Amino acid sequence: RAGALAQCKELVKSTTSRVIYVSCNPQTFMRDARVLTAGGYKIQQLIPVDQFVGSDHWELFAVFEK
Incomplete structure (x- = not known):
């Protein structure tokens, strides 16, 4: 539940186009x-x-693209 802050910071530096x-x-x-x-x-997309x-309690599913 702490999130993925460190991973998100790395993703924005990468060439990954979809998260x-x-x-x-x-x-x-x-x-x-x-x-x-x-x-x-x-x-x-956000579901x-x-x-x-x-x-x-809800789960959030999101698709991010760049």
């Missing part, structure tokens, strides 16, 4: 998405998934 990001924490997702978008990636019906 599939799965998150269970909206706050760390937003932090990491800011790093990716500042580095040239754009969100192509919230209610894996645990009846709870307030």
Whole structure:
């Protein structure tokens, strides 16, 4: 749940053109998405998934491309 800040910082330096990001924490997702978008990636798709019906827990699936 800590997110992937270090990995996102490395990705923006790389030639990787597509990133599939799965998150269970909206706050760390937003932090990491800011790093990716500042580095040239754009969100192509964002899908919230209610894996645990009846709870307030959601997973976020995102596709970033540059």
